[in-house]
Amino acid sequence: MTTETQHGSVIVMDRRRGKLRAGQGLLQGLRVVWDHWAGSFRKNDNFSKIHGTFTVEYPEERLPMPQAYRNMPVLLFDDESGHELCTGCYQCQRICPPQVIHITQAKDPVTGKMVPAATEFIIEYDACMSCGFCAEVCPFDSIKMDHVYELSTANRAALTMRKAQLNRSISYYTGIAPGLWAEVQAGAMKKLQGSIKRRPDVIGLAASLTEKIKARRLELAAAAAAAPAAAAVSAPAAPAAPAAKLTPEEKAAKLAAMKAANANKGAAPAPAEAPVALSPADAKAAKLAAIKAANANKGAAPAPAEAPVALSPADAKAAKLAAIKAANAAKQAEAAPVSVETAVATAPLDAKAARLAAIKAANAAKLAAEQGNNE
């Protein structure tokens, strides 16, 4: 029986309290239970009904998950380019309440600079609390909450997920949450294009996409093979070209001594690829310059600052040596202020030689830069 009130219709249950004879209420109770028993052989798929079984027999039957259901975070990659959306910005790692996200930022192997990608991305699923903060905070819509909930295992260590295990394609995510992805798709894909432009070599490609990575490596190798063939005749520093292409030489030249030292670390693989990278003449000149600069340093402070100006990445080793020597010399100079005056007397000559060496090094660098541009 429905009654209309000013707040809407109200269902009034007629329990017939006053009209019951002795024992009648018990029979009505039995009637209710019987109705449920008789109705339970049907499946109740409509929740407005009160009869019929509601049971979802789980392993065989499953309820569809709501789009916004969240269980464990995963990393998305683009199906077409194979690039991961993650830029390694550490936002998720910072916000994670149980601190189970660990990111290693990708670096350019040549320049050593940060690249917008993660080389390793670890989430400890065993300690993850499924709060979804990481997915919420991710500015690149790279980390998303998965719908998979059957994660029980006897091996706890297996729940430490590395990047390869976390990777899911965008098409997978649109399969489970089409509406949520449609909201962020435009922005996420635009940001991804920006990231791809700044990713050298195969950095940022989903590790599982081995064919894509192979194809990309072949592409790079072909480019590298083409370059020396064109410029081998005139360029002693030619094999360094692919690296030179990626980083503007002018910018590198402006680095201070400390940054040169850092660059040296990043450039470590470069000599392995091209052991002939250092032109003997330039190296000798640089060494000479370094020695002279060290001497000059005792009296003339600007000299060490000028010397690195000339450095090309290929000469980085020599430059570092120079820097270290310069630093040592400076220390010595401080330790023995008495000798300053004598050093000053010889300074102008040495300084001149040092400047000469620096100019030579700069020329060599320019040449290298030109070759890079030619490519």
Added chain:
Amino acid sequence: MQDVVNQVINTSFGWGWPSWAIALIGYLIVAALLFGIAPFQMLFLTLYERRAIARMQDRIGPNRVGPEGMFQPLADGVKIFTKEDIVPTAADQWVHFIAPCVVVAPTMFMFAVLPWGPGMVPVDMNLGLLFFFAISSVSAVGLMMAGWASSNKFALVGAMRAVAQMVSYEIPAVLSLLAIVLVTGSLSIVELINYQGGLFISTRDVASVPDWGLGWFIFSPVGFLAFIAFFIAALAEGERTPFDIPEADSEIVAGYMTEYSGMKFGLFYLAQYVLNFLLCAITSIIFFGGWQGPGVGWLYAQAITPVNPQGGWVFNVLAGVLGVFYFLTKTYGFFFVMVWIRGAYARLRIDQLMDFGWKFLIPLTLVNIFSAAIWVGLTKWGAADGLAFVEGWSPLVRWAAAFGVTLALNLGAYLFLARIFAQSQDERARQDDDVLEQLTNVA
């Protein structure tokens, strides 16, 4: 069974064994069958109950182990056998150990007089009904032993409640059966079943009624009231909801079973379900004709019996199968009703239980005995017994008169007692409220 064994050994093989050996072999076979069937029945009754109660609660119930959960009871059995057996250090070791046996043994004895089909009774005792209920009361001793020996307050409270409940509900159960015994004039369970041939009217009351095996006591006012009273008492005796007070989990953990684990607990469980099965069986035998049903009487008349040695053995088999089918259908039907009641009603308080037993059921069954006496007088007595005026009536008129009088008497008694009982309960609730009010005012 002894006829068959005698037939096989002495007639077919011609070995000429003595009658005591034949009897021993016959009883051994029957006992082995029953001791195999009883626990097996109990196992599947648990599954049956769980599935049925699940359906009543809009669930599905255990359906994983085997097809439709068929092997769930076996899995439960394996589990309960592998459980550790814990005996509390404060317990009386020997009494604690013996109690489950004392509870289980009577339920097994009760099978001795239970007829499964026409001519299929282990022992046709002329005191069968008395034996049945006398033995069933013995398990109360076992319950008390269990509760006492556990040295646990919950166990003791549970045992006290169990014994109090069993003792108070024995009375209405036996009184309601007394009415039936008055009508049949026999305590033999086999005779009780034989009485219930006919079609709505027993052939013993009106001989001209066709024998369809449907002259059950439930169709007479005396039998109906006795059935209601007996079934309620049976629920209390079998400790079924709404009378599962002795093992009320929400109040006293598990009652007298609190300190039992493993197979000892399993034995209590076994005894309980076997007792429930037996109570359902005896209800179906006394009020619903047991194996009586359309066709069984006719088939059994053609079979090999002491009365009719020239019958065909095929009819023995057919009558047996059909009779057992009817009997078990009714029995499981009553078990379903027990589950149904469990699904519908909440547990009574111990004082409500006692009130209901002593103030409502016992007066009602006493009135029913009076009705039964009237029934017997109107249908069977004649001038020799001092009832000359019924002499001239035809059997059908006598039956109709008995039906009308007993119906009026029983219905009037029910309505009167129900009103009195309801008033007393209301009064009691009002007093409780007053007491509560006083208490809260004091506080």
